[in-house]
Amino acid sequence: MTSTMSVRDDFAYCEQIIKRHSKSFYYAFSRLPEEKAQAVYAIYAFCRTADDSVDENQESETQLSALDKLTSELNHFANRQEIDHPLWRALRTVFDSYDMDLEPFYDQLKGQRMDISFSTPRTLEDVETYSYYVAGSVGRMLLPIIASTSTRDCTDAAISLGVAMQLTNILRDVGEDYRDKGRIYLPSQELQKAGYRVEQLASAQITVSFIEIWEILAQRAEVLYDEFLEFIGDFDKDSQFAVLASAQVYRGILTSVRQNDYDCFARKNFVTKREMIRILADSIV
Known part of the structure; x- marks a missing residue:
């Protein structure tokens, strides 16, 4: 059973990502009720991870490999077999709390692939x-x-x-x-x-x-x-x-x-x- 403290830690991990990369978005969305704000942080962290798969690697082969890894992790998440990592644990809480759809998450990864083969x-x-x-x-x-x-x-x-x-x-x-x-x-x-x-x-x-x-x-x-x-x-x-x-x-x-x-x-x-x-x-x- 996931403890309340570890759930907080997972969302704190995601919050640091949005705070570091987008101060204006963070300022706006931190005004949401806590549960909603945390959900937004987790989604932002996923998108940032997808972005970084491309931006932090120079060669297209390395970029595609990083995206393949993230796609595999999303597939595991889709089957409720997510890896033990703050991002995926936070997203699981979000998916358990809201009527979420996986399709746009896959669409985001498709967009990153479009960027690689630009x-x-x-x-x-x-x-x-x-x-x-x-x-x-x-x-x-x-x-x-x-x-x-x-x-x-x-x-x-x-x-x-x-x-x-x-x-x-x-x-x-x-x-x-x-x-x-x-x-x-x-x-x-x-x-x-x-x-x-x-x-x-x-x-x-x-x-x-x-x-x-x-x-x-x-x-x-x-x-x-x-x-x-x-x-x-x-x-x-x-x-x-x-x-x-x-x-x-x-x-x-x-x-x-x-x-x-x-x-x-x-x-x-x-x-x-x-x-x-x-x-x-x-x-x-």
């Missing part, structure tokens, strides 16, 4: 498909916790929020993704249509054409944020602040890039602490 997406639809697997899946994972009493299906809203956040990541990290990974997540169809060349991106040229492409993705993200907001009243009352705050802080990154004249090459765009406090205050519903 090729520049051709269309905006391709970008959104990728964004679903790496981020929309997270919205689906969290749904049974933050919309547990909803009489309305919030699945599409949760996916819209996840995809919007991933599009925001892509738009914030254009320069870093190319410089550090040699990757272009902006759709090639839009690059060609606007006449913006890879050589221009490589030399960090912020032209009218670049801004046009950037805004196509940004405006799509804004539409998805708005689609999510239409459902905010259907999320659990005790979860609305955390979800809304996270969405609005992330959306604020788009404003930050615009205010910095679309420089997502040399500047690190983020929401300032002062602006974050204002957003969080406005998110009290």
